[in-house]
Amino acid sequence: MIGFETYPNVDQAAAALRDDGVYFGGGTLIMRALNYGEQDFSRIVRTTDPALKQVEAAGDRVRIGADVTMREVIASSDLSFLTPVARSVGGPAVRNVATVGGNLFAEHPYGDFTVALLALDGRVSVAGGGEHDLSDFISSRTTFNGVVTSVSVARPGGQDFRYHKVSRVKPKGVSVMSIAAWLPRATGRISNARLAFGAMGETPLRALPVEQALEGTSLDASGIESALQAVIGAFNPPDDPLASGWYRKEVAPVHLRRLLLGEGEK
Ligand SMILES: Cc1cc2nc3c(=O)[nH]c(=O)nc-3n(C[C@H](O)[C@H](O)[C@H](O)COP(=O)(O)OP(=O)(O)OC[C@H]3O[C@@H](n4cnc5c(N)ncnc54)[C@H](O)[C@@H]3O)c2cc1C
Structure with missing residues (x-):
């Protein structure tokens, strides 16, 4: 019982x-x-602590309570940049109850929302105090035995944030991969980009070699070429019933190219 x-x-x-x-x-x-x-x-x-349901925007960051659901993310004007991400999690029945905090613990190939939080410099707060870098938190999540209270993320400007989920069944299929990119620009060139991939490892992961390859480049076909090369060796994705690891590696540059050039899904 x-x-x-x-x-x-x-x-x-x-x-x-x-x-x-x-x-x-x-x-x-x-x-x-x-x-x-x-x-x-x-x-x-x-x-039922109301603190876990709050969304607080302050300065260039926004704090999202861990019990905020995907449906509530979609309804929040402070989180409009995350609307496409929340919409990509399951169907309406799942989104009605699925929370931001729960997504941090969802195992492969789930965790699409966490991919976006990673790209947006996510920081995890836990009951009892303390803030953790999201990458560090994810890598030790299996031994965590507490309550996440909120996740704080950067608020990207204008067109700086992009997200793309690749699935076989639309609109609510499970990820073959998901990609989130925060692409700040200084005088037209990428500066301090952050990219994360879902379903390309046992947990959502940052794509550090891709970020490095993008630094100082412009978002056009020649500017992104080294980033497309870098993604090929960046991950060691698992096999699962949706796709083999080999397939995921093969198609990663194709989907990254579409995301970076803003070509959308073809
Ligand atoms: C049909 C279906 C489709 C789905 N589709 C997707 C999808 O497309 N993309 C996707 O990413 N996921 C998907 N999921 C997985 C899941 O619904 C989401 O990942 C969701 O965000 C998990 O949140 P939850 O609140 O329901 O987690 P729960 O089931 O409540 O919890 C999951 C785990 O997280 C822990 N946890 C939850 N909240 C906290 C907290 N605040 N502090 C500490 N630990 C916590 C729990 O203890 C548990 O171990 C799907 C699930 C189903 C059943």
């Missing part, structure tokens, strides 16, 4: 997790695990 506990305060919820509890965001993955009898927990813990 699984226990279900609700706390008014996030610190109480974090303390209640102990060894056998799991935090419940929207439950899209937890309930599936329960339905298949695959759970490794005996208690479900959640909180």
